[in-house]
Amino acid sequence: MLVLTRRVGESIQICDHIEIKVISVQGDQIKLGINAPKDVDIHRKEIYLSIQESNNEAASVSTNILERLNKSLRQ
Template sequence: MLILQRKKNESVIIGENIEVTVLEIGMDWIKLAFDAPKDVSILRKELAEAASVNREAAKTGPCALDAVKKIMKKEEK
């Protein structure tokens, strides 16, 4: 894992064609801008995890409702 400090309007380049720029900084949040090719998928981690759980739930049939309830509880926290 690489850990960097960036200030407002500073960027990080990932590979040859992905740029992440710090737009705003709040007390307990930051706003980032991602500039990447359209074929690169960019998701918040919690959405990617939920999609993974949904795919697994779809494979199991009747247990799908339990998986959805589990996701909903995680997001409420």
């Protein structure tokens, strides 16, 4: 993991298209601004993990349905 120190108003550049800027620091909260192309999905980590879990559940459900359908067609 790369750890960088930035002050309010300073930024971090990722590749050519993503900039993360420190907007403010208040106590234990940091506000970040992110400039990125519209096609780049940006989520808080807990939301990202929830989306991944939902996608995995949906994929396993559809696999089960396809297996049941396949068994029904064989009979």
